[in-house]
Structures are given as structure tokens and as C-alpha cells.
Amino acid sequence: MSAANNPGPLVEPLDSLTPRELERYARHLSLPGIGVEGQRRLRAASALVIGAGGLGAPVLHYLAAAGIGSITIIDDDVVDASNLQRQVLHRDADIGRAKVDSARDALLRLDPLLEVHTVAKRLSPDNVLELFASHDLVLDGADNFATRYLSNDAAELTGTPLIWGTIFRFAGQVSTFVPGHGPMLRDLFPDIPEADSVPNCAEGGVLGVLCGTIGSAMATEAVKLICGIGAPLIGRLMRYDALESDYSTLRFSPDPDREPVTDLAEVAVACAAARAEADGDGADREHEISVDEYLADSSSALLIDVRADWERQLASIPGSVHLPLSVLQVEGWPAVETLITQPPRKVVIHCKSGARSAQALQLLQDAAPDSVRLRSLAGGIDAWSASGHETVQSSGQTAVPGAHHT
Incomplete structure (x- = not known):
């Protein structure tokens, strides 16, 4: 040596x-x-x-x-x-x-x-x-x-x-x-x-x-x-x-x-x-929506959970539909369209804390129609739970077309 x-x-x-x-x-x-x-x-x-x-x-x-x-x-x-x-x-x-x-x-x-x-x-x-x-x-x-x-x-x-x-x-x-x-x-x-x-x-x-x-x-x-x-x-x-x-x-x-x-x-x-x-201070606020803002107009929004199956089995936001980020990365906006029965004014995407939903937003922004506003739920399900709102346990199965209704 x-x-x-x-x-x-x-x-x-x-x-x-x-x-x-x-x-x-x-x-x-x-x-x-x-x-x-x-x-x-x-x-x-x-x-x-x-x-x-x-x-x-x-x-x-x-x-x-x-x-x-x-x-x-x-x-x-x-x-x-x-x-x-x-x-x-x-x-x-x-x-x-x-x-x-x-x-x-x-x-x-x-x-x-x-x-x-x-x-x-x-x-x-x-x-x-x-x-x-x-x-x-x-x-x-x-x-x-x-x-x-x-x-x-x-x-x-x-x-x-x-x-x-x-x-x-x-x-x-x-x-x-x-x-x-x-x-x-x-x-x-x-x-x-x-x-x-x-x-x-x-x-x-x-x-x-x-x-x-x-x-x-x-x-x-x-x-x-x-x-x-x-x-x-x-x-x-x-x-x-x-x-x-x-x-x-x-x-x-x-x-x-x-x-x-x-x-x-x-x-x-x-x-x-x-x-x-x-700390969440570097996020693109223009494309985020807070928990309270989402709840104020949730009837016109499609809430998509991009986490993995096992994460939804622990806790999910009531009314959300499941579309894993891995699927979005392959299929893009057409995967979202299969979940829509009536065109919503907003599509809100969430994950655990906001990182994956921001990534999903970038994938979808160019392909989504101008009539749909895309937003990322600030803080994800962590912020939802911290606000005192109820979560439910999901079966972990990926959402099927027609799961959303308005």
C-alpha cells in the first residue's frame, strides 16, 4: 500500500x-x-x-x-x-x-x-x-x-x-x-x-x-x-x-x-x-390550494390521490380518487379523463406532503384543457390531518372510471 x-x-x-x-x-x-x-x-x-x-x-x-x-x-x-x-x-x-x-x-x-x-x-x-x-x-x-x-x-x-x-x-x-x-x-x-x-x-x-x-x-x-x-x-x-x-x-x-x-x-x-x-416555502403558490380553500368549493373539484396503494390503506381523504403517480407518468392526462363523468372546474392533486402532487401537476399542465384549473393540495394529507379533518382507510385499489361525481 x-x-x-x-x-x-x-x-x-x-x-x-x-x-x-x-x-x-x-x-x-x-x-x-x-x-x-x-x-x-x-x-x-x-x-x-x-x-x-x-x-x-x-x-x-x-x-x-x-x-x-x-x-x-x-x-x-x-x-x-x-x-x-x-x-x-x-x-x-x-x-x-x-x-x-x-x-x-x-x-x-x-x-x-x-x-x-x-x-x-x-x-x-x-x-x-x-x-x-x-x-x-x-x-x-x-x-x-x-x-x-x-x-x-x-x-x-x-x-x-x-x-x-x-x-x-x-x-x-x-x-x-x-x-x-x-x-x-x-x-x-x-x-x-x-x-x-x-x-x-x-x-x-x-x-x-x-x-x-x-x-x-x-x-x-x-x-x-x-x-x-x-x-x-x-x-x-x-x-x-x-x-x-x-x-x-x-x-x-x-x-x-x-x-x-x-x-x-x-x-x-x-x-x-x-x-x-x-418547510414548504419554496412551493409554487400560484398552483397550490389550501385545505380550507378546497373545502370551500369541493363540490366542483376532482380530488386525486397520487400516493401508492399502501399509503391509502393507512389513510385517505374522503371523496378522493386514486391515480398513482407511476400511472400518471406513463399515461398522462388521459388517465385523469377516465375518472371524469362531468367535467369539473378544478382538478386538485394531493400526496403525503406536496412534493409528488407538485410533480404530477407539472406532468399534466400542458395537456389539461384550458377549462380545467389544476391545483396541488398544499401540505397534502399531512396538512389535511393537521387541520383536524377526518381521514378514512381505503381498500388500496386504484380508482376506476366514473368514480367521481358532481
Whole structure:
């Protein structure tokens, strides 16, 4: 292994291990390359983990088990029932709790002497540089492009090693970025993609156990960096396809023409846009309708639910008809026409929170007749429920022609 593949041990070791630690980490102590000194380095290290979700959960679990001395968790979300299929730190009893609190409790159950810090905020240009500079390394399990590039730019500015992972449906990727010792994320992907260029987990889905595979690989990279062993994924992107059981590696080098990161100005704009979209402030209000506005004139509207079958089985809005987004993407406006017996003045489309209905609206706008106003229900069924309106459980079957009446 060449020196270019390994920057050497990341931290200086503690002076000694306690008898408790010698017993607890016995299986590490006999490993070539780790041993007592490597374990002392792990106990001296501090790691910042961005996100306590699909990737953050296995990362946190294995870092704590490995003996990392200090862990900081940053996440502004709360535990939802849909998280439990993959976010293995959290339990059913944690639903509704802040993820950082649930994750902290889980780590302390594993090791009561672990030093755990929590930040119940979103990573932002305002806090990122201080957080990165105060930790030995960072593991990014974020679920959006803006935060990933924010992490990359902060790592470059502070010189902090960054371990990066992504997951989508049945595939995942991992790479390691060490500023000054190999290429960075912007050498591989120079520009920040549009926020909606790839569906999120809620829309696209993710295989739960894939999170464990990719998260464990990220934690492995952290141990290698801290101890200075093996060949970290510097200048390499590891790709895993769970359906094909296939691992592949893409090698990449620093781009000699890339301008170095000198500030957070560009990524701050992307973060602001991502935050506005998450908060519902970036929506096209001209084509939205609120729950109250819909109810005030619902008799003249066709309400179409573009969610999946299983989502309607949990809850649906009374009077809505079902036309999955996947069908609309193939059939377009003719699929809507089959549901209409008397032409409505409005067609209102809804999903869970508004993202998929906005996408459906874009698909239909050019094909719909001028006499029909297309609208997206702002906030979707989440806003409907939050307003105190009743939902019903559907059979989950897709609507048939003639289901709507006026």
C-alpha cells in the first residue's frame, strides 16, 4: 500500500486503557494494526455524525461499539414510525422524540461511559465550520444534496477528514475525503444537483438493510483513518448494488482546473433553497390550494390521490380518487379523463406532503384543457390531518372510471 492511500494515524493515542476498556475491546487488541495503541487512538478520537437516520443509525452504533471516545450527533428531526424499518437505533417507544435524544439514549445503553453530545439543529453555514473544526473527523449521513456539499466545503475549509455515504432504493455509495491528501467531492461531482433531481426516501423508497451495509462501511473507514491502517477509500468511490450483490469501485483524481473552496457562499444558497423546500416555502403558490380553500368549493373539484396503494390503506381523504403517480407518468392526462363523468372546474392533486402532487401537476399542465384549473393540495394529507379533518382507510385499489361525481 502506498503512502498516498493512507494519511497515517489521525489522532494521538491516550496514555493508557482502563481494565474495563482492556476487557471490553479485547477482540480489537489482538488485531494486527489496531492492538492496544490503535484502541488508545480510538478512545482519544472525536467524531461528528451528521444525521441519526438511515445511515447515521448504524454509523453511530458501530462507532460507539468500536470505542470512539467522543461522539456528537446533529439532527433536527423527530422519530417517525416509517423510520423504524431501517433506523435501528430507534424503537417504537421513541416515536415523536427528537432523533438526537433517542440516539443518545441508545448509545448510552451500549456504553454508559461514552461521551455523547447532541445538537438538535440542522447543519447549516452558521454552525458547520465550528462543528467541523472541533472534531477529528466527520461522517455525513445526510439525505439531501445541499448538506452533502456543505459538508464537503466545510471539510475543505477546516481540513477535517470527511466520510461520505449515500443510499437510494437498492444501491449505495461510500467515499472518504481527506483535504490535502486526495480528491474531494467536488472533484468527482463539481456542481450541486437540483434538490428534486433524485426522489427522497419517502418517494423513492430504500431497502432497510442496505443502510446497515453502507453505514457499516462508513464506520469501517472511520476506524481505518483513526488508527492509520489499511487503504481508506481516498480517491475511490465504492458502489454497492444489493439486488445484484455487486460491489464496484470508481477511481477518481483531483481536478487540476477546479477552483479551491474559499467560502460557503455558493452552498449557503443551496442550503437556503433546500430549507425553504423542506418547510414548504419554496412551493409554487400560484398552483397550490389550501385545505380550507378546497373545502370551500369541493363540490366542483376532482380530488386525486397520487400516493401508492399502501399509503391509502393507512389513510385517505374522503371523496378522493386514486391515480398513482407511476400511472400518471406513463399515461398522462388521459388517465385523469377516465375518472371524469362531468367535467369539473378544478382538478386538485394531493400526496403525503406536496412534493409528488407538485410533480404530477407539472406532468399534466400542458395537456389539461384550458377549462380545467389544476391545483396541488398544499401540505397534502399531512396538512389535511393537521387541520383536524377526518381521514378514512381505503381498500388500496386504484380508482376506476366514473368514480367521481358532481
